[in-house]
Amino acid sequence: MTITTPHQALLIFLAAAFAQNLVLTTGIGSALSVRLTRKNGNRVLFALCLFVFAVLTALCFHPIDNLLGSGEAARMLRPLIIVALSAVWYLLATWVLRKATPRVYEDIRAVLPFAAINTVVTGATLIAPHQFGESLLVDVALSAGAAVGFFLVYLLLCEGIDRMQHSAMPKSFAGLPALFLYLGILALALCGFSSDISFI
Amino acid sequence: MRLRSKKEYRTLFFDRAFKSNLVLVEGVGLCPLIGGATTLKNSVTMFVCAAVTLVLTSILMLGIGKKLPSVLRIPVHTLCASALLCGEAYLLNAYVSTELYASLYLFLPLLAVTTLFAYHGDNAVGAFDPRAGFVDAFSSAFGFGVVLCLVGGLREIVSKRTIWDRPLPLAVDLPEASLPFAAFLLLGLLAAALQRANTAAADRANRQTPTMTGGGDV
């Protein structure tokens, strides 16, 4: 179904962030959020960078995709173009940050590449044309929703980890296994929302 | 180029593939597992593509890894992986089976940007010598593949009652098993089983080596 009106784009943003959270209904970016809880460093800044990269990549990818046309070979090259684009944005960002605010850059240097090149950015940009047809508004809405949804799941994970730090935790479930179960139960809870806007 | 004995390579392989399995212990590369591994066929194709790509990129990176500035290492690594995966996608679609590509259109290319490669891109280059680098790359891909097939196979059995598209005489019919929540829960149980096996093995190891105070686990 091709969607162009801004109302549907807003719906897609809300679905991707909350109702059909991209991380919990397709597993995109779930490994990244688990890894983010283990790295220290400024995480809100990381989420902000991810949001910016997602929107920028979606914005640039759309015109290039129109140029390529919709041949079968073009559809196969899409992922390569998206990764190349996010790599370009990443290099641009490092250059800008290093020049403008070196202190902030030092703080986020280790995790910046993962903020640019990850499954959330690439996945969202890949899903949009495939599922909802050619519309710039939809691409950007989906990428933005995916980034917000990713940060939401990350916050839930932090809250869960804090609640699981107790001595009565069975040793075989302590740590990552319990985190998987926690994500599984959250995914089950999100099944309550209907899937008329589905991303797979 | 430190040459190691065969035994050391075997323990390195066993360590990376099972004891500290990339997926179940480090929590890396979950995206293809949750979304893509709904049938055994999908899992096997992803396993093969991941193994080939990982090995080739790690060899490629060993070659030019040292000369690259640290900023460029991750992007170049991911770009190579993505290019390789596009090639494999084309081969899969042209020669193997188009409907398999249709069902994996999203998760096959995503393999390149999962934390599997990023994680591997970080530690692998420069830490090991080339031969060990190769073994490490293959064993982590193997470990990832084993979990992938396990999850994909189980979910296919439960949700479609078929294994490799051959129907099975089973009573249970749970189409929801292909949803992500089943994958997360299954991963949790597998990770718990592995962690329990690891702690049991660690206890057994401690008990055998006599401690300074004359052994005797109190």
Next chain:
Amino acid sequence: MSVTYPQYALSFPSEKEPAASLPTLELCRMPKLLLPLTDENGQPRTPLCELYDTVAPGQTLTDGARPLYAPVTGVFAAVQTIDDVEYMEIDALALAGEEPAPANVFTLSPDEIVAACKAAHVVDELDGADLADKLAAIAESDAALLVADAVDDQPFGSAGLATLRQFGAFCADGLMLAAKAAGIDDYHVLLRAETDTYKEIEATLPKGRLVRDRHDIYPHKVSKKGKPAATVGVQACLALYRACAFGEHHGFATVTVAGNAVSLPANVRLPFGTPLSEVFSLCGLVDEPDKYVLGDSFTGKAVDTDALPILPGVTCVLALKKEKSPAVHACIGCGRCAAVCHKHLLPYEIARRVENLQFTKLPSLSPADCDGCNACAVVCPANRPVADLVKQGIEESGRVLIGWGVHDYE
């Protein structure tokens, strides 16, 4: 006992009854008093007099930071060691000395009152502190009201009520002296009792000096109008009056003897240092008690031998039968401990952080405000030692432990 939760406090049916209405008993035979040779903060005391000396009441028996004084006339008989703590044993000869004519206390100046108080070494039974230092501290603080606290808000104790019933007028005069010494003009005695006993005691006190505590809550509130108030023990006021009137040393105290193992719970007027066995033989034990408690059932200290003495600061002594220690469960998060904490803390959160060694989050929960009333441990349905964990949290709140909590090492 079934507990209810008025706003940020605890109320429960009191078990004071047989002891509160009985008159105060006296010891029937001369007790062997035991005075410890190490004081509260562990400094040793060396006795000044030799063995078999007779000592007069108020005579200083040892040197050291907080010296010991003889409560009654008696003979220094021996030095005993109980639970590796040395005690001086003094066999009492005469309990009540003859009383000279009372001096006129109303014309004394504040300095004379403080001097008399220091000479008689009066100890406040609410917290075991010297009354002289306490009055000096109250004088500096901006307290505008001095309250003689006769409210026994814990289940068993009724020592304050017994003291007021026996020496009501003297306690009021003592409070007046304490108020004059601390420079506070507004003072009253606070009492919690049924209407008939309250009316009976009000008749013996000067007009308007007795205020009734209507709210049956633990821990009780002293100042209701938000006026900063200071509290002093009722028995301390009585001792201050006797110090100013007769120059008598503060050697006696009224203690409630109760508990489910005691056959006849009652209030007993006894000299400091009386061992528990003496008191329980006076009141009679129904059957073998499992443990003795120095202090009331909420904040008392459990001991298992009955040879230990009763020292200043203890107003209630219990003998408890053996009951099955209840099973301790994990905290189910019912929030009752937070509902009863009168300092508005979160005891379950502090207990959880202390138990899981996550100390960086403790300062924001401000465990230092806790005054050890133990109300949270009483109401906890999972029988967890919440109060002890909160007390442990007070010392731990500075420490940082790497590793446990996810955000602990930031």
Next chain:
Amino acid sequence: MSNLRNAPFSQNEANVSTLSLDMLLALSPAVAFGCVLFGWRVLLVVGISIVSALFFELLGGWIARRPSDLRDGTAAVTGLIVSLLLPASVPLFVPVLACAFGIFLVKLPFGGSGHNLFNPAAAGLAFVTECFSHHVFAYPAREAVIPFTLRTPEVNVAASPAGLLKTGGSTAFSWYELLIGQVTGPIGTVAILVLVACAVYLFVRRGAAPLLTVSCLAACAVIAALFPRSADITWYESILFELCSGYLVFGAIFMLNDPVTSPRHPLAHVMYGVAVGVLTMLMRHFGQFEEGFCFALLLCNAVSGVFDRFAWQLLRPRRQRRKEREV
């Protein structure tokens, strides 16, 4: 001296088992009324559910080599709540599977009865609703007679008020029938008046927090009034239909007041109740199933700790002023 317990020697008589006993007592009228309405098979469903919950708790304790004592009654409460939300003609493997999921995957891996992050009954029910929704929402018609058999009885199925709301927008039941419970629906949740009586008992016995239940129902009522399902029903009819259909009232009283997974602070109770209410109504309007209370509860369980901290921070200025006032 070492084995002497510390300070408080007189303990409140209410402990964890009496709390669970209160909850079981409060639930028993719902079971009794279910028997009156749907026949004796209700006892079979409830019995099997409780027995399987207790058995799974013991089995889990045995596997983890840690003795799990059943005296704290949380497993029994889970079993009873799960069975009360299923139709009387449900196949018996459904409650057993729900209890198994609730205990094995939600309660024991996170540390047993005091440490679970999610309400096991709600999680078990969400799993069963997701996977066997054709069994869970197949309510027997009012006049159907349900035989007392272990196998699933063939009974003609009718739509419950929630189902009618989801499709048609207005229910064919009068308000009297809704309150009394002459309605097709799950075993324990149809008789609204019986549930309100049980709620009052729980509030008096301090087993449940009134703020929690009232704020959840109020939020649902407001949303129902503002967004009725179809244009032709008036706002008070919409409130009545929304509240009395599905297991909203039952959930708000019993499942919301699980002390472990709900917040502790009274202000956080209000926030939590409103959040569950809003999410439930969202799931009713945009959800896949006719009743999304369990899914909403699971989502809010994940953030109940945040509500607590937010309430504690919100009242920080008042605590500072009180601290200055006390000398």
